Amino acid sequence: MRLVVPLQGVVQGRGGLVLGSLLPCALFYVLQLYLKRKNRSSPSSSATSVSELPAGIPRTPSRGLLSSKTSTGPAPISSRAASVAGPSDSPYYVGFKKCREDPYHPASNPNGVMQLGLAENQLSLDLLRDWLAEILKDLALDGEEGNLSVSGLATYQPFDGLIELKMAVAGFMSHVMQGSVSFNPSRIILTAGATPAIETLSFCLADPGDAFLVPSPYYPGFDRDIKWRTGIDLIPAPCRSTDNFSLNIATLERAYNQAKKRGIKVRAVLVSNPSNPVGNLLNRETLYDLLDFAMAKNIHLISDEVYAGSIHGNEEFVSIAEVLQTQDFDRSRVHIIYGLSKDLSVPGFRVGVIYSFNEHVLSAASKFARFSSISVPSQRLLVSMLADSKFITRYVGQNKKRLQKMYALFVDALKQLGVDCVKSTGGFYCWADMSKFIRPYSEKGELELWAKLLNVAKINITPGSSCHCIEPGWFRCCFTTLSEDDIPVVIERMMIVINNHNDYH
Amino acid sequence: MRLVVPLQGVVQGRGGLVLGSLLPCALFYVLQLYLKRKNRSSPSSSATSVSELPAGIPRTPSRGLLSSKTSTGPAPISSRAASVAGPSDSPYYVGFKKCREDPYHPASNPNGVMQLGLAENQLSLDLLRDWLAEILKDLALDGEEGNLSVSGLATYQPFDGLIELKMAVAGFMSHVMQGSVSFNPSRIILTAGATPAIETLSFCLADPGDAFLVPSPYYPGFDRDIKWRTGIDLIPAPCRSTDNFSLNIATLERAYNQAKKRGIKVRAVLVSNPSNPVGNLLNRETLYDLLDFAMAKNIHLISDEVYAGSIHGNEEFVSIAEVLQTQDFDRSRVHIIYGLSKDLSVPGFRVGVIYSFNEHVLSAASKFARFSSISVPSQRLLVSMLADSKFITRYVGQNKKRLQKMYALFVDALKQLGVDCVKSTGGFYCWADMSKFIRPYSEKGELELWAKLLNVAKINITPGSSCHCIEPGWFRCCFTTLSEDDIPVVIERMMIVINNHNDYH
Known part of the structure; x- marks a missing residue:
């Protein structure tokens, strides 16, 4: 229309509308064809060479003239794609x-x-290799000694993970946390890595324009994993070297109030425990304070615990789930991110976990899980691996x-x-x-x-x-x-x- | 604030603001604690029982009183999650x-x-079973006869798919289309199923509030796969029994104009070929017309060809990619959705394909692929399977x-x-x-x-x-x-x- 309207003023009188619409389109199309033919040397790329068309298919080279509007350049891509398409x-x-x-x-x-x-x-990796080498010898399909069935591998399975793997992962989580917590497999949604786990959870907790508070320094991937597609913003709450970069509720409070003044709805606070990149832990008292903070602000608390089993120091790791076992808080606002990439060293397997105490979030996330399901053969392999308690x-x-x-x-x-x-x-x-x-x-x-x-x-x-x-x-x-x-x-x-x-x- | 403000009117005079803010908060918190203690019988679930706290952790049961605002109910979830959380x-x-x-x-x-x-x-499935049974006998890890390496299975690999699998899938696509097209592996983005393929592509092509035109009847899953998280709307362009439900450009044109009148930006037309649910094919002439239409409107064309190899009739299947080989169109607006779920009967493996002629879309989609990567062990298995040309x-x-x-x-x-x-x-x-x-x-x-x-x-x-x-x-x-x-x-x-x-x- 932008092309046509100005020309309507040029072609005046009766029929001006028709001529003003059709003529420029036709001219523009012919011009395009001319430029294309001129620019391309490949013999197969001429739009008007009827002889090259497959036999029996009548083509009217003038069909484009029927279009009410011709193209004016490349079709636009979305702004979210444009912002990531270039090199970072x-x-x-x-x-x-x-x-x-x-x-x-x-x-x-x-x-x-x-x-x-x-x-x-x-x-x-050598430990994983040895286990895999052994198990590969024993894998057999159907038949008398079969431990795999083709329909259990190839057909549609629940998108949010096999129940067998949920049970095995719940056990593994408990194991790496030294039995301090037990996890309920029905609160687990499995995704193709922790990356889609955090993204899926974010889709569930906030709408475009909303924000999460994140104590900083924080894992650089959060900006990508959460902000790219959900439309959610992250607000850093800066921790300082004088506190050994430990989390401080006053800092969160300040960041929250500043966001509120700017009219931004804060929907959650996101912490990593052990912290990424600092590597320190959230102690019990801080976890209580975080829960209080989430309660007071009526927001969610997301605890990223992907390194829970990768402890190299002597301090005790405390999962937010452990605190909830002994204290009476509103659990429905608490969600844990986990995965096998770090503690089992299998990032290539792409296994992430959303562990939530919120039924609505579990229900929505189980539906969103169709966008990031784990390939079933890998799930079956992991069920075997995690069931081997001696190996684990x-x-x-x-x-x-x-x-x-x-x-x-x-x-x-x-x-x-x-x-x-x-x-x-x-x-x-x-x-x-x-x-x-x-x-x-x-x-x-x-x-x-x-x-x-x-x-x-x-x-x-x-x-x-x-x-x-x-x-x-x-x-x-x-x-x-x-x-x-x-x-x-x-x-x-x-x-x-x-x-x-x-x-x- | 909603809680506080009305009470400020009740507590008048000097100090009314302070009392009006703090008193109701404190009262409300105490009431909440009382109700919780009353409702829970579990001895481990009392928030104020200091004796149950782990030794050495001092807890001030009154800390919640310090909160400037107390929680007024469950934390809200996002509207996109709320709309899918309930049963459908x-x-x-x-x-x-x-x-x-x-x-x-x-x-x-x-x-x-x-x-x-x-x-x-x-x-x-029996054919798949037989192949898998054979291959499982031969799988070996590392060592002299090893055909798998642990680092090739367990560690981070490109999120958008192994290049070996891209090559194998390109070959398979060409095979099921009887060699009528050859596909370039560098135009392939692999995702964990066709569902995330169509969603990822949608994220790339349109922004929230934009729309795609879809000839109807169409696959019910599109509403879910495209609308749930991207914020994109679908506009049906109704086909009729009198035309055997064949696609008609005039219908698309009408739907497009109506959307435009309502101020909606149409970004693409999405077709399935073979049609789902009708099962008929788009002939060459219709494909040309679709390309013209996309060009004239300056929009994208998405061709869902997941059933390209599941042809049971005698008509010839024509991929949009085949038409592009012989005609001079702006390819950058054309994108194909494919997957192994239908033509290889392995939906459990979760392998989807975005095949795009648009470099920007490929670049953005390869980054978005981190949200729906295919587990690597399954990719390796499929590389072996697709390489077995006799079996395929x-x-x-x-x-x-x-x-x-x-x-x-x-x-x-x-x-x-x-x-x-x-x-x-x-x-x-x-x-x-x-x-x-x-x-x-x-x-x-x-x-x-x-x-x-x-x-x-x-x-x-x-x-x-x-x-x-x-x-x-x-x-x-x-x-x-x-x-x-x-x-x-x-x-x-x-x-x-x-x-x-x-x-x-």
């Missing part, structure tokens, strides 16, 4: 890209980029020892470099203070050091600014993708950059 | 529920509900013969009952005309017959109204979950209801 310039993703393009290998690519930005645990006990125990050892080695090595880490208890990372090495003392200085570490030292770590940390100079360093032999390499590479960086300024 | 009264879902609760089995539950509402193909050729050939046979038997049996079906070519269903059996001739009459078939005859079929068919009395009957022996049972049960239904009125 966030350090978190830039670092990943570098690692993908030039991955370090001690033998085959010793000058490649070392990945300390990805929270993946490769310390215990051995795995959890050994994995913990390896985590402890690597954490101690890595933090010690950083210390020798002059880098201190916050004393942490869980997770695959440490939260390292490099503020004394940055000039200027600002996000700019932090990102300059990060860029040198990535491009010169070829070490990918996550800068605090990607985690919405308000103090510059902090970095998340994941150590579970490293071998012990890699640690001196990391330290040596870091040292050169840190020394040069300091000399330079 | 749509016949499409009511029928599923009945089948789940009381499934027919010829031996163990001969009076159970027969499932003709679910488009799942169980005709060739045999499977596709035999499955087609079985489909043809069942379609002919079932449609013939319906005919003997006096029920005619639209002549169809693809899909797992037929589109049956029972309009002469309904009284009144309206949606009400249709749903009365549907309810009797479900509750009396215990046969679940999908009424046309669930598919937005504007003519009453049409039903989608899936025949691929039946065995040949089931057909006489279905017909006998239907006959009793149809005869009684007629006599009754």
Whole structure:
């Protein structure tokens, strides 16, 4: 219409409307055809060459003339797609890209980029391999000794997970939390990873324009997992180094009130426990306070506990579910995110968990689960694995020892470099203070050091600014993708950059 | 605030604001505690019993009094969750529920509900079983004869699918389309089923409040898959029995203009080919017209081709991709939905495909794919299966013969009952005309017959109204979950209801 209307003023008189509508369309179409033919050299790409049409199909090359409006460019994509379609310039993703393009290998690519930005645990893959090698020998389909049935693998199954796997996952969660809580399988919704678990839960708890409060520094993936498609915003509530980055209810209160003043509806507070990226735990008292806060504000509480079983320190992990067992709170506002990617080291299996005490959320999430179902053969394999309690006990125990050892080695090595880490208890990372090495003392200085570490030292770590940390100079360093032999390499590479960086300024 | 403000008027004078705010909050909190203690008998559920707190954790039972606002009920869930949380009264879902609760089995539950509402193909599961049984014997992990590696199974892999599986799926798509098209693996995004494929694509093409045009009758799942979370609306463009429910561009044009008048932005037209629920195909000329239409309106064209390989008639299936190979259109507005659930009968594996000619959409969809990734062990299994070209050729050939046979038997049996079906070519269903059996001739009459078939005859079929068919009395009957022996049972049960239904009125 935009094309046609101005021309109606040019073609006046009787028939002006018709001519004013049809003529420009026809002209425009012919012009388009001309330009296309001119620009394309491929013999198969001419729209008007009737001889190339499949035999027997009459084509009227003039059919486009019937269109009341011609196209004026590429069809627009959605604004949510447009905002993610381009390459990301966030350090978190830039670092990943570098690692993908030039991955370090001690033998085959010793000058490649070392990945300390990805929270993946490769310390215990050998245990998984041994178990899988054994089980593969015994798998058999139907028949007399069959332990699998084709209809149990290939046909439609409940989208929110097999009940057998829900039961097995509930048991595993309880196991990694050392029996301090028991989980009810009917409160579990399984999704294809913790990423869709948090997104699905978000879809359930808030509408576009609403917001969640998130103590910062927080996991950079939350911005992506929650904000991209749900239309929900995240509001950081900044924690500080003077408190060891521990959660403080007064900070939450302040962030809540500021949001309210801006007219934003806060629907939930989202915490990670163990904290990602800091690695410290929420103690019982803080959990009580969080529940009080959620109650007082009439909002939800989401506890991301994906590292609950990846504890390397001596402090006790307390699940929000454990607190609810002993205290009388409104449970319907409490939801836990879990998954097998961290504690069982199987991110490739894509198993996430929504554990909710809210029946309406469970009902909606079980329906939304059709958008992120776990492939059934993998579910069956995991049912077998988790049912093997001897293996699971051995795995959890050994994995913990390896985590402890690597954490101690890595933090010690950083210390020798002059880098201190916050004393942490869980997770695959440490939260390292490099503020004394940055000039200027600002996000700019932090990102300059990060860029040198990535491009010169070829070490990918996550800068605090990607985690919405308000103090510059902090970095998340994941150590579970490293071998012990890699640690001196990391330290040596870091040292050169840190020394040069300091000399330079 | 709603609680506080009215009471400020009651507590007048100096200090009225403070007393009016704090007093009701405190009173309300104490009342809540009292009611909770009264209602709960469990000794572990008292909020004020300090003796039950874990040792060493000081708790102030009065801390809640510090809250500036107390909770006034359950925390609200999102409107999108609330709208799906309750049970659905749509016949499409009511029928599923009945089948789940009381499934027919010829031996163990001969009076159970027969499932003709679910488009799942169980005709060739034996072929899958045999292949899986063979492959399971040969699977081995690492080692000398290993064909699997643990890091290739357990660790993070690209969220939008393994490149090996993209290549295999591209080959399979070409195979089931009899080599008429070749597909480029780099245009493929893999998702955990066709359901997240269509949702992800929708997220990419339109924003909340925008709409897609969909020729009706259409697959009832579209309303769920597209509307639930994206905020996009679907506008039916009604096709009619006088045209054999074939797509008509004039109808699309009308629906488009009406939407425009109402101020709605139409972003795409969505077709299924073969049509679901009718089963007829879009011929080449209609595909050209659709492309013209999309071009003229500057909108996208989505072609759902999940049944492309499930052709049981003699007409030739033409993919929109085939037309694009020979014609010069703006490809960037064309997107295909595919999956392995129908043509390979593995819905439990959850493999969906977005095939797009638009680089921006591919880029955004590959990022959104993290919300619906396919579990990697299942991907590896499918890579093996699809690479076995001897098996795939045999499977596709035999499955087609079985489909043809069942379609002919079932449609013939319906005919003997006096029920005619639209002549169809693809899909797992037929589109049956029972309009002469309904009284009144309206949606009400249709749903009365549907309810009797479900509750009396215990046969679940999908009424046309669930598919937005504007003519009453049409039903989608899936025949691929039946065995040949089931057909006489279905017909006998239907006959009793149809005869009684007629006599009754």
